[in-house]
Amino acid sequence: MSQNNIPVSETYWSLVDKADKKFSKIRDLPYYERNRHDTYFYKVFKVYTQLWKFQQENRQKLLEAGLKRWEIGDIASRIGQLYFGQYMRTSDANYLSESYIFYEAVLTREYFKEGLFQDHSLANKQLRFMARFLMVCLVLSRRETVYQLVNQLKMLVDECKRTFQESDFKEWKLVVQEIVKFLKADTAFMNIRPLRYSLVLDLHPDFLPHVATRRKLRLRDAILTSYYPNEVKFSELTLDTFRMLQCLEWEPSGSFYQSSGAPSWGMGTNVAQSGAHGPRINCLQDIADPTLPPNPRKAVLYRPSVTQFIAVMATMCEELPPDGVLVIYLSASGSSISDSPNHLSGQGVGESLGYRTDGLHIGARGNGGLDCICPCDFIPFTRRPLLFIVDSNRSKAFKSIKGAEKGEPAAMLLSPSSLPMPGSVDSSRHPSGSLFTTFLTAPLQAFCLLLGISGSDVEMDTYNKAEKLLSVLLNEWGSMLAASDTLDPVWAQVLSDPFLRRLILRFIFCLAVLTLYAPTFDKKEFLPECIPCLPEVVLPTAATSQTAVLQIADVFGATNRFIFSEGITLPESRCCDEESMSSS
Structure with a gap:
């Protein structure tokens, strides 16, 4: 009692x-x-x-x-x-x-x-x-x-x-x-290196090249949503959002390598012997790194209604700090809104801009367009800095936002309309997830998937050589961007953020690979786009970009799968300083 x-x-x-x-x-x-x-x-x-x-x-x-x-x-x-x-x-x-x-x-x-x-x-x-x-x-x-x-x-x-x-x-x-x-x-090959930003493998934020810009913005919030019929998922976490979620977080220093072997904390002897909090010290050392900044806040939405999506977006924009950027990641199939039986043809400025034409289905179809979100739905929120990552067969519809913003020019990374994946129902999809999203989260694995190289085909020495080389090449692109006089202020203001910088550099790699890949060479529907445009020095027409792709392809013995400009050759020698091999 x-x-x-x-x-x-x-x-x-x-x-x-x-x-x-x-x-x-x-x-x-x-x-x-x-x-x-x-x-x-x-x-x-x-x-x-x-x-x-x-x-x-x-x-x-x-x-x-x-x-x-x-x-x-x-x-x-x-x-x-x-x-x-x-x-x-x-x-x-x-x-x-x-x-x-x-x-x-x-x-x-x-x-x-x-x-x-x-x-x-x-x-x-x-x-x-x-x-x-x-x-x-x-x-x-x-x-x-x-x-x-x-x-x-x-x-x-x-x-x-x-x-x-x-x-x-x-x-x-x-x-x-x-x-x-x-x-x-989501095989072991897709997780050879952590998807999270690792201070062991990625360039330390303190050493990012200086960018001449009047303001520097940071990734503070992100909305992640992905929906395709019969897509790979577990519970309400799809494979694409699962990868993007990790890509926008910090990897606790060294924990990936500690946990990749036999974990010292095991499956519970510590718990059984020392109570419910037995493994706390080991686990927190692995996961919670006090030296890292806070992770950007993320909302993972699975099959939301359009009104739910907009409500979350409005809250995030309202709470976004003055130095913040909101990333909006959309991975979904698109269609014309006129397909909807409830669609009423609109008149006026919006229609002339073209952003009412196409939309993305972020939920199951059959709701009379209620699951379909359109580029025009985002216009009121462009009073705050937004970065769109759109992975869809109708991604290019979002280009219509450009020029219609209400205060802040929007930044956009837009997937190709289709990708060279023979035999798949949707050419932009792959059994291992969207190829465009994979390029942004695991670029070397995406390169291998594009060429049909599976994890079992790759020796670790070959992969490690390619990974180190790609790290150096991405950082070289990063230095070129930072030094460019023609870099648009929209990109310059976010290039000091490690997460956004890494996404931009991986996009450059994706663009170069798909532009030079023989089956997609000179075919616009197979190429991603970014708005505003990036400087010419990092575009696929530049000799530096073509040489970069040539070097990666050479590691895998696949140079004949790409079409290069006349005069592009492998460097005679390349001295790789091991300390500079930090991935971007």
């Missing part, structure tokens, strides 16, 4: 009820109510902290009163879910690491094991927990743990189907198929 003579069990269940109610409310809050969500997160987290502490201090009394182990696991799982949700809203890696810690504790302590195959509801709790933990490990790049969880999930689903009604677990069979398909596309 407590001092107020209230039984411990009664106090506990009162806290559980309070926590459940607050958890339900925060789960249902829309993304665009940011301030309300942040306030509510701390309130609900405070309740769960009290609940967790209370059950720890009164564990024996609660067990005697009938508390089950799975109920303790349910609290820990909820806390992990809260942390991951907050990471997805803030991009703060500390929340991601805390989520991992709690989920790992649930797994290694086997909270849901007792009575698992006697209770249908408990079996579903365990399956939901494993699916959520899988997502955390995917985003955290804990691939060994991912593969272990997938195997456990397969076995658990099979056992549940044998024990209970098979029809009750059909959806879980689909979940297993989804993650297997995801991992088949």
Whole structure:
């Protein structure tokens, strides 16, 4: 009994009820109510902290009163879910690491094991927990743990189907198929080097070339959305947004190499021996690097309605700092709005500009155009600095925004209308994801995919040689841009941001490769575009750009797959200073 003579069990269940109610409310809050969500997160987290502490201090009394182990696991799982949700809203890696810690504790302590195959509801709790933990490990790049969880999930689903009604677990069979398909596309070859910005591999922000510009803007926020019918995804994270999400974050220094081998923290002996927070020190050293700046905040939207998308965009523009840039990443198929039965032909300036013609389907079709977002929908938000990355067969429709901005000239990286991928249903898609997005997030892998070179065909020595060479070439392009007198101020003001600089340089590589690639040579529909135009010194017609592609192609013995101008030859010698080989 407590001092107020209230039984411990009664106090506990009162806290559980309070926590459940607050958890339900925060789960249902829309993304665009940011301030309300942040306030509510701390309130609900405070309740769960009290609940967790209370059950720890009164564990024996609660067990005697009938508390089950799975109920303790349910609290820990909820806390992990809260942390991951907050990471997805803030991009703060500390929340991601805390989520991992709690989920790992649930797994290694086997909270849901007792009575698992006697209770249908408990079996579903365990399956939901494993699916959520899988997502955390995917985003955290804990691939060994991912593969272990997938195997456990397969076995658990099979056992549940044998024990209970098979029809009750059909959806879980689909979940297993989804993650297997995801991992088949996101292979080890696609993750040879981290997609996040690494101070070990990428050029340190302190050493970026000086750019003569009146103002310097930073990437502060990003909206990421991707939708294609039957695209590769896990839960609500598509392969394209998964890669772009990582590309716009910092890689904790050295953690990629520590975790790529056998991890010292293992699958739970630390947790089992030292409690729920046993692995905290090792995990935080791996994930949370106090020397790094905060990650840009990102909103990952899966199949939003157009009104939801606009509401999130409006919130981000409203909260964007004075020195901030908002990246808008759209990966979706497009069509003419006139295809919609509810379309009414408009009149006036908008139609003459052409930005009402085409749109991108960010949700399933059949809603009378309600899922179709158009270039004109973005015009009111061009009062703030925006960088569009549009990966679509109708990406060029966004060129119509140029000249219609309300205050800030928009920057745009636009994919080709189609890409040379024979045999695929949509020529801009590939089993390993969009080729244009892959060029922006893993450029060397994209180069190999374009040539039909798979991971099993590439020796590590060859790959490492090409990776180091590409790093040097990208940095040379970066120096040329910074020194150019003709660099448009729209690009100059963002070139000091490491994330945006890296995207621009990889775009230059993509443009050069696709321009010189024999099957797409001199065919505009196969070429990406950027607005405003980049200086001629980095365009594919420049000898430096052609020599760069020639050198990369030579490493893979594929120079005959490209068409170069007369007189373009390999440099006789190239002295590579190992210390300068920092990727861009």
